[in-house]
Amino acid sequence: MSIDAVLLNWMLDSDPALRWQVERDLAASPPEVWRATRARVATEGFGARMLALQDADGQWAGGAYFPGDYDFHGSEAAQPGQPWTATTWSLKALREWGVDASVLAGTADKLAANSRWEYENLPYWGGEVDACINGFTIANGAWLGADVTGLANWFVEHRMAEGGWNCDWVEGSTRASFHSTINSLEGILSYELRGNATVELRAARHAAEEYLLERHLMRKLSTADPVGVWLDRFTYPARWQFTALRAVDYFRAASLQDATEPDPRIAEAVELVRALRQSDGAWLQGPPDPGRVWFAVDVPEGEPSKWLTFLATRALLWWDSNR
Secondary structure, X not given: OOOOHHHHHHHHXXXXXXXXXXXXXXXXXXXXXXXXXXXXXXOOHHHHHHHHOEOOOOOEOOEOOOOOOOOOOOOOOOOOOOOOOXXXXXXXXXXXXXXXXXHHOOHHHHHHHHOEOOOOOOEHHHOOOXXXXXXXXXXXXXXXXXXXXXXXXXXXXXXXXXXXXXXXXXXXXXXXXXXXXXXXXHHHHHHHHOOOXXXXXXXXXXXXXXXXXXXXXXXXXXXXXXXXXXXXXXXXXXXXXXXXXXXXXXXXXXXXXXXXXXXXXXXXXXXHHHHOOOOOOOEEXXXXXXXXXXXXXXXXXXXXXXXHHHHHHHHHHHHHHOO
């Protein structure tokens, strides 16, 4: 697979949060070029807007996972989805956009002092009982320099016998979940990429990867049926749902981290990603997750998405170059 010049220029004509990644991973720009663009994320566009919304106590929207004004028993709670404006989601966005942690100096300490999880008022950097939330938190904590070693241990201790994780373990579930597992894996890998790892945590990561690989990233082990209708519902920003694109993107990053060849068992998911490529080389935005957002960072459903096109193109280039 090659990149059409028109398509590449289209992706480059974007917010610095995306442009620097296109420069680095697709355009082969020199480090001084993409690093200069990355530095602009904190002062221009999406990154600057999100940073300006931070509260004096270090939080966003006055809450850890939900806004402080969220009514858990009111009309908003009865709607599909949830608000995406609280601290965890805002940090996740800034981290994925490439904002340098130094821009948020002091935030980790402020959150340790001021932010508590809505579940049982637990301290922020200690995590919650939800594997997905803990996946976001271990990644955000490692980025900001918080002590999240307790969460590293939590993932080792709470992995299911099948290999993955399930946010519903606290309700008695003993089966792993595709959604919980991909969110956990992304967080653990981000933690490792910042120089944090133990033998036990790496073993847990590899076992969870095997859980997905045994199922070819998309099929039930018992029947080989597709695991869900959400497999091809690619959207940006990704929230918590598993998709084939998220899975392939994750295994690309894990392969690079471990210096391993692509596992052939992801081939079917790769081809699902490829099949959704439009004739002009772009991927279309899927159905967005409902709920409050600070501001739009991508196009409406059905329109060509620069973010999804970047992620999918990068994944296919990695796969095809290793075949």
